[in-house]
Amino acid sequence: MRAGRHARLAHHSPSRLANLPLTHGRARRGRTGGALVAASVVTATERPAVELPSRRNVWAVSITSLLTDASTETLTGLLPFYLTQALGAPPSAVGLIEGVGETTASLVKLASGWVSDRWRRRKPLAVFGYGLSTAAKATLLVARSWPLVLASRFLERGGKGVRTAPRDALLADSLSAGSRGLGFGLHRAADTFGAVIGLTAALVxxxxxxxxxxxxxxxxxxxxxxxxxxxxxxxxxxxxxAREIRPAPTAGEGQSGPLVPRRPRFRWFLAAVVVFTLGNSTDAFLLLRAQTVGMTIPASLGVLILLNVVHAALAAPAGRLSDRVGRRSVLIAAWGIYAAVYLAMALARKPWQVWAILAVYGAYYAANEGVAKAFVGDLVPGPERGRAYGAYHAAIGIAALPASVVAGYLWQALGPGAPFLLGAGLAALATIVLWGLPSGASDPITAAPAAG
Structure with a gap:
């Protein structure tokens, strides 16, 4: 997946990215009556002639995510096998560990997004979060029981929670609405290319x-x-x-509003996301499902690499498509693909079927992750984006815990196909909810050039 994404990144290399409409400005201060004016901090209020800092942020965030996902996927692809084979943990423990980890990350994202809006700083929180995750991964060296793995994942996902909302807000603040889909698509492509590197390392x-x-x-x-x-x-x-971009204060809620911005369309979108996520259990069950049809550990890693190659190759085009036809249309297609994939996984009986199904699953990822984040940036103005991304990720995490725990127990009680049937049904329901999202400008984005 990463190889395909690498090619796509080359296609959208600096010359292409240089043409993206990017937003930022420079707040300046100087001595009264003097000629000296010192640039202090980048803000999202003006559009200077030279737009290098914002383009620099897109590439800095993308490369950071590439390296981080290379690290994470080296372990994620092996963790279900380590838990069930080396440590003897049951499938329900796998669901619990992944559910607790993702829920922890998402709840922390809610707080870190709020802090980044209040502080009007994104970068320090993001850097700290990446550092915490790195330290937490090192503790896996001494984790010899599944409860210790749970503790390690709790800390590692906590670091992810600290960094994600401020990072996404920094990226959204660096892009105009007309290029936000492509910008987030490039970020997802880089992230997925990192996953290919990590899964390949795990295979080796x-x-x-x-x-x-x-x-x-x-x-x-x-x-x-x-x-x-x-x-x-x-x-x-x-x-x-990376360079800090500070959102300018605006009238209204600004940085002092509630944890979840009072934007009706944004809240409707969150409701649809929660319904969808209740059926979106951890991908660890995909690996375990692959084993039930006779796939070895290397073959399971190979199919994940294929998934990520497809994801990487299609992420930027999907983001660009959302810039042209609208985010909702692309997301509806993505969730429809997900429902079809999970239904097919419930019925799969042979390894070649799993290879084909998960290749299509890569298209779901490409059309969902970056586009959904760009949609959040569209629905909420710059000064509220930290909280908006925090709320978005918190909604996913709160729903992810019961999704993965229930999936684990369904697997044990009813068989390997049961969690996938549940996921397909809830994805179909969520698609209907998203289809009903009110259209129009009921959430005006005022005083936020990054949105226009």
Whole structure:
């Protein structure tokens, strides 16, 4: 997936990105009556002739996500096998660990988004969050029972929670509405290219350690060490390259409003996201499902690589398409693909079917993740975006815990196909809710050039 995404990144390389309509300005201060004027901090209120800082942020955030996902996916692809084979954890424990991790991340995102709006700073929180996640991954070196893995994932996902809402708000503030879909698509493409790198590293470690049929503690510890290298590099890139863009205060709620912005269309969208996420259990169950049809650990990692190649190749085009035809239309198509994929996974009986199904699943990811984030940026003005992204991710996380826990128990009680049937049904319902989203400008984006 990453190879395809790499090609797409080359297609949208600096010359293409340079043409994106980007928004930012410079707040200046000087001595009264003097000629000296010192540039202090980038803000989202003016549009200077030179737009390098905003383009720089798009690439800084994208490269940071690429390196981080390379680190994370080195472990994520192996973790279900480490838990169930090396540590003897049941499928319900896998669901609990992933559900708690994602819920923790999402609740922290709600708080960090609010803080970033109040503070009018995005970058420091993002850098701290990436650093915390890196430190937490190192604790997996000593995690020899699934409760310790749960604790490690709790800390690692907490770091993700601290960084994500401020990072997404920084990216949205760096782009105009007309280029936001493409900008987030490029970010998702880079992130997914990192996943391909990470999954490939996991595959190499698995084969080199002789763990093709059964994961061992030693093989997993090697993967942890490998994962720490790009994780540390990601922290340095964001800290040294990204530039702060401070949203200007606006009349109304501004930075002092509620945790969830009072934007009717935004809240409707959140409701649709919650319904969808209740059926969107952790992808760890996809790996376990692949094993039930006879796929080995290397084959399971290979199918994830294919998924990510498709995701990477289509993320930027899907984002660009959403700039042209609208975010809602693209998201409805994405959720429809998801419903079809989960229904097919419930019925899959042979390895080749899983390969085909998960290749299509990559198209869902491409049309959903970046487009949904761009949609949030459209629905909410700049000074409220930290809270908006926090609320968006919190909604996903709150629903993710019961989704993964219920999926684990359905698997054990009714069989491997049951969680996927539930996911397909809820995705179809969520698509209907999203279809009913009121149209028009009921959420005017005032005093926020980044939205226009």
């Amino acid at each position: 470690v698995t084969l080199a350690a002789g763990a093709a049929t059964r994961m061992s503690i030693g093989a997993f510890r090697v993967a942890v060490v490998v994962s720490l290298i790009p994780a540390a590099a990601a922290v340095l890139v964001l800290a040294l390259v």
